[in-house]
Amino acid sequence: MKRTSIYRSHINLNAKMVDFSGFKMPISYPEGISKEVKSVRKSAGIFDVSHMGFFRIIGDGFVEKSNNLFISDISKLKPGNAKYTVMCNNEGGIVDDLIVYMNENSIDLIVNCSNLQKDYNWIKKNLDSSLVLKNQSDSYSILAIQGPNSRELLEKSLNTSIPLNFFNHMSMVFNDTNMIIARTGYTGELGYELVVENNVSLELWSKLLDFGAQPCGLASRDVLRIEMCYSLYGNDIDMETSPLEAGLNWLIDKTNNSFIGCDSMMTNKKMICFLLEERGIPRSGYEMIYNEKKVGYITSGTFSPTLNKGIGFGYLKEKLNEIKLGTTIKIDARGRILQASIVKPPFIKKTSLFD
Numbered sequence: 001m002k003r004t005s006i007y008r009s010h011i012n013l014n015a016k017m018v019d020f021s022g023f024k025m026p027i028s029y030p031e032g033i034s035k036e037v038k039s040v041r042k043s044a045g046i047f048d049v050s051h052m053g054f055f056r057i058i059g060d061g062f063v064e065k066s067n068n069l070f071i072s073d074i075s076k077l078k079p080g081n082a083k084y085t086v087m088c089n090n091e092g093g094i095v096d097d098l099i100v101y102m103n104e105n106s107i108d109l110i111v112n113c114s115n116l117q118k119d120y121n122w123i124k125k126n127l128d129s130s131l132v133l134k135n136q137s138d139s140y141s142i143l144a145i146q147g148p149n150s151r152e153l154l155e156k157s158l159n160t161s162i163p164l165n166f167f168n169h170m171s172m173v174f175n176d177t178n179m180i181i182a183r184t185g186y187t188g189e190l191g192y193e194l195v196v197e198n199n200v201s202l203e204l205w206s207k208l209l210d211f212g213a214q215p216c217g218l219a220s221r222d223v224l225r226i227e228m229c230y231s232l233y234g235n236d237i238d239m240e241t242s243p244l245e246a247g248l249n250w251l252i253d254k255t256n257n258s259f260i261g262c263d264s265m266m267t268n269k270k271m272i273c274f275l276l277e278e279r280g281i282p283r284s285g286y287e288m289i290y291n292e293k294k295v296g297y298i299t300s301g302t303f304s305p306t307l308n309k310g311i312g313f314g315y316l317k318e319k320l321n322e323i324k325l326g327t328t329i330k331i332d333a334r335g336r337i338l339q340a341s342i343v344k345p346p347f348i349k350k351t352s353l354f355d
Helices: 007-012 033-042 062-069 113-126 150-158 198-210 218-227
Strands: 016-020 023-028 045-048 053-058 082-088 094-102 106-111 132-135 140-146 169-174 177-182 191-197 214-216 270-276 287-290 293-304 309-316 328-333 336-343
Touching (some): 033 218, 106 191
Antiparallel strands (some): 082 094, 169 177, 270 309, 293 309
16 A cells, blocks of 8 residues: 555544555544534645646647547636546546646646546547656645635745635745645635645645644545535446536537547436435435336435535436426435435535635
């Protein structure tokens, strides 16, 4: 198992460590998952997400020559812009969801850790031969500070202002090293992701803790992203699922009709979100029932500390027009039948995301 550059701090903070995608990662800290979730929703939490992959594409014409990799038109991005998007295979299935960061002379990609080698091979195979793809994952750490107070804590820690709009990024020097600051995240709150060289990452992490950020693990990160109906690769999206089925059609730029898989996207299932009407915790794999028939399955579910209710989402296995917003369905929770209502995502409506 690999260890991130923050590993020793996790141990000192008595984090519960688990094996995750080849890394020893903190799943939670002693104060508990609920405390971590509420800290992000009300103040600020910090995550070590250094297990994520970090690629760079460089070369003459790097934008035009790599645009076909993504379902969004990255040629519309200016240096300093970022874009959440998806890569598809030839059949229209999702290879990965990722964030593209546009620079003057390159694009950076933050990819899912579980897909790192697969993504590298896929991009390398389909990238114009004149461009260079660099895997810089082992040289950098990635920290995410998230929550309504994240800007204040980050500015205090760096002793500078961070004038970034949502989905924009900038570079600055931290302790004589270059650092990328991006106003992005996976929680639905105001937040920043920091790409920093390994040798100074622990110092930055410690500074943010000293200024009051709550250390948060993978478990609370999962709850936070489910509250916002954000997909997780391997659970909600995969090579057998198209962006259209996953509700990610809003990422497709209609002016960009030459991306890989654009003519082959499947529409055999449909993602829906639900809120439990009684006590219970929906889990991945539980079946959804309507009119006494099994009509779908859950891909992500949890108990929301913010709403004090069970929430989740998953797929209808066929198009059922009668199942719409407000419709009551049943969840088979290992033999216990729970009532649930179909709702419009996200579950948490008012956040600090755009503050």
